[in-house]
Amino acid sequence: MKLLNPIKISYKNLLAAKFRSFLTMLGIIIGVGSVIIIMAIGQSAQELILDQVKGIGTNLIGVIPGASSDDKSPPAAAMGISITTLTYDDLEALRNPRNIPEAEDGAGYVVGSDTVSYGGLDKALSFTGTTASYINVETAEVENGRFFTKEEEANLSKVAVIGSKMALEFFGNDNPIGKTIKIKEQNFNVIGVFKDRGSSAFGMSSQDDSVFVPLKTGQKILLGINYLSYARLKVKNPDLIPSAIANVKATLRERHHIKDPSKDDFSVRDQASALETITNITDILRYFLLAIGTVSLIVGGVGIMNVMLIAVNQRVREVGLRKAVGARNPEIIAQFLIESATISSLGGIAGIILGILLSFVASVIIQALDYYWPFIISVPSIFVAFGVSVFIGIIFGIYPARKASQISPMEALRYE
Amino acid sequence: MEKPVISVENLCKTYENEGIKTQAVCGVSFSVKKGEFISIMGPSGSGKSTLMQILGFLDRPTSGKYLFEGEDAEKFSEEKLSYIRNQKIGFVFQTFNLLPRTTVFENVELPLLYDRGETSGKKVQEKVKNALQAVSMEHRVNYFSSQLSGGEKQRVAIARALINEPDVIFADEPTGNLDSKSGIEVLKILQKLNRQGHTIILVTHEIFTAQHAERIIYVKDGRIVADDLVKDRKVAEDGELLK
Numbered sequence: 001m002k003l004l005n006p007i008k009i010s011y012k013n014l015l016a017a018k019f020r021s022f023l024t025m026l027g028i029i030i031g032v033g034s035v036i037i038i039m040a041i042g043q044s045a046q047e048l049i050l051d052q053v054k055g056i057g058t059n060l061i062g063v064i065p066g067a068s069s070d071d072k073s074p075p076a077a078a079m080g081i082s083i084t085t086l087t088y089d090d091l092e093a094l095r096n097p098r099n100i101p102e103a104e105d106g107a108g109y110v111v112g113s114d115t116v117s118y119g120g121l122d123k124a125l126s127f128t129g130t131t132a133s134y135i136n137v138e139t140a141e142v143e144n145g146r147f148f149t150k151e152e153e154a155n156l157s158k159v160a161v162i163g164s165k166m167a168l169e170f171f172g173n174d175n176p177i178g179k180t181i182k183i184k185e186q187n188f189n190v191i192g193v194f195k196d197r198g199s200s201a202f203g204m205s206s207q208d209d210s211v212f213v214p215l216k217t218g219q220k221i222l223l224g225i226n227y228l229s230y231a232r233l234k235v236k237n238p239d240l241i242p243s244a245i246a247n248v249k250a251t252l253r254e255r256h257h258i259k260d261p262s263k264d265d266f267s268v269r270d271q272a273s274a275l276e277t278i279t280n281i282t283d284i285l286r287y288f289l290l291a292i293g294t295v296s297l298i299v300g301g302v303g304i305m306n307v308m309l310i311a312v313n314q315r316v317r318e319v320g321l322r323k324a325v326g327a328r329n330p331e332i333i334a335q336f337l338i339e340s341a342t343i344s345s346l347g348g349i350a351g352i353i354l355g356i357l358l359s360f361v362a363s364v365i366i367q368a369l370d371y372y373w374p375f376i377i378s379v380p381s382i383f384v385a386f387g388v389s390v391f392i393g394i395i396f397g398i399y400p401a402r403k404a405s406q407i408s409p410m411e412a413l414r415y416e
Numbered sequence: 417m418e419k420p421v422i423s424v425e426n427l428c429k430t431y432e433n434e435g436i437k438t439q440a441v442c443g444v445s446f447s448v449k450k451g452e453f454i455s456i457m458g459p460s461g462s463g464k465s466t467l468m469q470i471l472g473f474l475d476r477p478t479s480g481k482y483l484f485e486g487e488d489a490e491k492f493s494e495e496k497l498s499y500i501r502n503q504k505i506g507f508v509f510q511t512f513n514l515l516p517r518t519t520v521f522e523n524v525e526l527p528l529l530y531d532r533g534e535t536s537g538k539k540v541q542e543k544v545k546n547a548l549q550a551v552s553m554e555h556r557v558n559y560f561s562s563q564l565s566g567g568e569k570q571r572v573a574i575a576r577a578l579i580n581e582p583d584v585i586f587a588d589e590p591t592g593n594l595d596s597k598s599g600i601e602v603l604k605i606l607q608k609l610n611r612q613g614h615t616i617i618l619v620t621h622e623i624f625t626a627q628h629a630e631r632i633i634y635v636k637d638g639r640i641v642a643d644d645l646v647k648d649r650k651v652a653e654d655g656e657l658l659k
Contacts (some may be wrong), residue, residue, distance in 0.1 A: 005529050016517035314516075321513045324474055325576065326502020326530040328495065409501075410474040413513065 001068060006334040013339055023307045025347035026342075028393055030352025032385040033302020035293040037276065039381035040359035042289035046282040050275065051372045059238045060137070061245060062269040063094065063231040063252070079350045080342075087213070090129075090255060091231050099251040102244035106233040107137040110218045116186040116211060118170045125301065126209040128217015129182060137234045143190030145177040153214040156221060157219065161192040163208040170274065183211060184222050212247050224411040241270045262305060301392040308340075308396035312403070319404030320412025329405040335400060340397020344390040351389065352382055419486050421615055422471060423447035423582060427480035429466050440466040441638045444480070449619065450583070452609040455618045455626035458635035465588055467635060468619045472507055473497050485583075502530050508576025510589035511571040514561040514576075521557050524548060531580065547575040548551040551605055554655045567598025574605055584615040589627055603628045604652035628652060 014021050065086035080357055091108040110129040115122050134140060135147045141150075148159050160181060167176050176190045188211075188394055197207050219225050235244045245268050252266050253259075269277075356377055363375040404412040427444040431439050434491055435560065441463040444484070448454055459462040469475040470482065473489070482489040493499070501507075506527075514523045524544045527537055535543075547556040551571035570590055577585055587606060593601035608630060610616045626632050627650045634642040 009529055012518065012522065016515075037533075259450050317513075318515065321515070322514075322526070322530070323498070324501060325527040326532070326580075327499050328498040331530060408475045410469045413474070413509070 001063075006199060006331055006338055009335045010338040010342065012165045012343060013335070017311075020311050021343055022087075022385070023251055024304060024343045024393065024397075025350065027300055027303035028309055028344055028389045029351040029354055030289075031297055031304065033387045034086040034296040034300065034384075035354040035379065035381055035385035036352060036355025037291045037358050037362070038289050038296065039378040040165060040355070041362060042286045043066045043376040043378055046279075046286060047374045047376060048372055049278055049282050052211050056124045059235045059236060059241070060148040061233045061241060061248060062268065063090075063233070063248060063276065064232070066226070067264050067267060083265070083337060085227070086228045086231060087226070088228060090252060091228060093255055094163065094231065094233055094248060095133075095250055100233065100244055100247045102240040102247065103233045103237050104236045105133050105136050106231060107131045107134045107217055108228045108231045110215065110223055112218070112223050114222065115182050116166075116170075116181060118179065118181040121170055123169070125210055127218065128220065129213050129215045132369050133214045134212070137232055138207075138407035140197070141195040142192040145190070147192055153216060156217050158186060158188045158217060158221070159191045159378070160188040160307045162190055162196060163194050163210050163212075164196040165208040166211065167185050167193045177413070178250060181211075186221060188213065197262030219242065222410040235397065237314050245270060247382055293381065293385075297388055300389060302388065304344075304392050305396045308393070308399065312400040315400035316412050319401055320415065323404075323412065325407040332401050337394065340394045342389070343397065344393030347393065348386040352386060354386075355382075362411065417515035418450060419515050420483075421450045421452075421485055422617075423483040424471070425481040427470065428478050429463075429470060429475070430478045439493070439638055441470070441477075441635075444635075444638075444640055446633060446640060447642060449478060449583075450615055451610070451613055452631065453607070453616040453618070453628035453629045454631045454633060455620055456633050456635055457620055457626040459621055462635045464619050464621075464635045464640035466638075468586055468588055468617060471617065472500055472584075472633065474504055474507070490615055498531065501593060501642070502527055502532075504583050505581050506574075506576050506580070506582040506585045508570070508585065508587040508590045509572050509590040512566075512573045512593075514572060516561060518561060519557070520548070520553065520559050520561065520564070520572050523561055523572055524579055526576060529578050543579055544575075547579045550574075550578055550609070551575045565598070567601060570594060570598065570602050571605065574602070574609075577607070582614070584617060585609060587618045588633065589619055589621070591620070592621075599625070600652050607652055624650065 002407065006092050010102065019091070035301075063086065088108060091106060091111070091252035095106040097103070097104065108131050111126060112129075113124060113126040116125045117123070132148055132150045132153050140147075141166070142161065145161070147161055148157065151157075152159055159174070162170075162176060162181075171179065176193055179190050180187050181190060182188070194207055194212075214226075219227075222364055232343065233244065233248065248268050249261070249264070253261070253264065257263055258264060315336075321326075322332060323329075359377060360375055366373040404415070407415075422449070425445045427441060428439070429441040430439050432438075444467060447539075456464045456468060470477050473492075484492075485504075499587070521544055524547055525540060528543065529538055546555070551574050553568060553571045553575060554574075556564065556568060559638060561572070564572065568592075573576075574585075574587075574590075585606070588621060590602050590606070594602065602605070603625065606616050606618065616629070618626070622628050627646050627648070629646060630649060631643070631645050632645075633640055
């Protein structure tokens, strides 16, 4: 068998049946492209979330009330359940260098959300009550005005520091400093505006979009509670985190009279375990996307199959004619194999290019919207999508040839 | 006496469709000498096309003996069958069976693509040209098959059957889909090819067409009912119309 001839025949056939070739390719392009886009978006989204967690800083330890069954799953407090075991006195003890020599500073937090209003504008916003040390612990910067002081914290001052986004929304170009806003029907004097920071994932609320009030004001006036939602300690250097965590646990166990570590009523997180938690969540997201990708690959495959099968009748007759003029079965199979492999691979390559291109365009657009959105292409997704699509293309491409090679030329010529 | 090119004995073909057996051809025996021009004639459904497809190696008989150039066809391998279809016989169909979206040249060239011998590009050009000249179609060499009239399509199909200079040309109702003027042209070409030495086997249901052969085999209900030489053989002339 001369190898060149089937190639020549296939080439002529592909050019002659341009529309059929195009339709087949389209099925493969869509199948491959969609899987690549879906996987790329999934990975970029994961990076976005992880980046936001990392953005908080690597030398922070979070203390969250309530036990968690293991260190990887989210603690109960993150699920919105109130646990009252962490108090201001606990925070004071944690800030004491005699207990935690590694700690540079610490901050306590209460969080809630309620209607915030100014002028005619009412909006449900999250607010945070925190200690004056917040500004140091979180390395936050106030752009306009100032943060509240220890004294204001101690005497229940109704002052507020607001996020940059919120400032823009409520005051536009006016200077918010000195204005009075209402939180839960209580008047608060705006004393500062944070510098734009980008969202934070640790507390799941963005500093830019919320109101900060002194801790005790938040506890007593806004929420009517006397416990902390959580606390954070700033450690002098990231290498000290393991020993700091051990000291935090020892201090709290002593204060809460816990002898058995498995009965802890708090959990301590550092950045690494928080990252792990978030990674767990985003992995679920990726499996979900993988499932969608698989479905779109199946849909693409069915599309390829349909186009190929529609062409079968015509092609079986073509095989009959070719056999009637002397073609041998291996030559026929070779011709169809080359044809479908060419179409499938070209379609697959076009699909890869299209998928990468659209993922890139998406990343450019999302980056323009000021999100951290790295352009990532999942290489395994390219191989799997390409492999599966090309495989389906080839199988159903040689199907008419196989079918026709099994019957006599006459039956093939009469095939309907 | 010269060995017949085709010789069949007690040939039968039974189709089985959804469990129902239909006997298309049964107990057929005859032989064809080299250089003969015969017509197989009969009404539609008589089994004449089935008979010809078996003779042309497009189908295999259910039983009976078929000797092609003295060799037992039952023993032919797929490889050998392809070789015979490619080199020894040419087929002309009622519905032309040209490849769509391809040119006249590519259609005529088709059997050469499956030719075992090495054929140079120049040789291919020459062979296609000669075959097209034999059917007076050389002026349409770059036309697409869809741009041709029915008669032109059939002439291209004959050129395709001719390209490898086969011993036997089978024509299955070659005039069936043509107007009478084109039909006569096709018959004229077949007679010319016969004079050049090709054995021609023509299947038709029209007596006038059949009478262009030297001999007519009449088939009815899958059996041969008569096998006569044509006394008043018709010669296809230009300007004549197919009756």
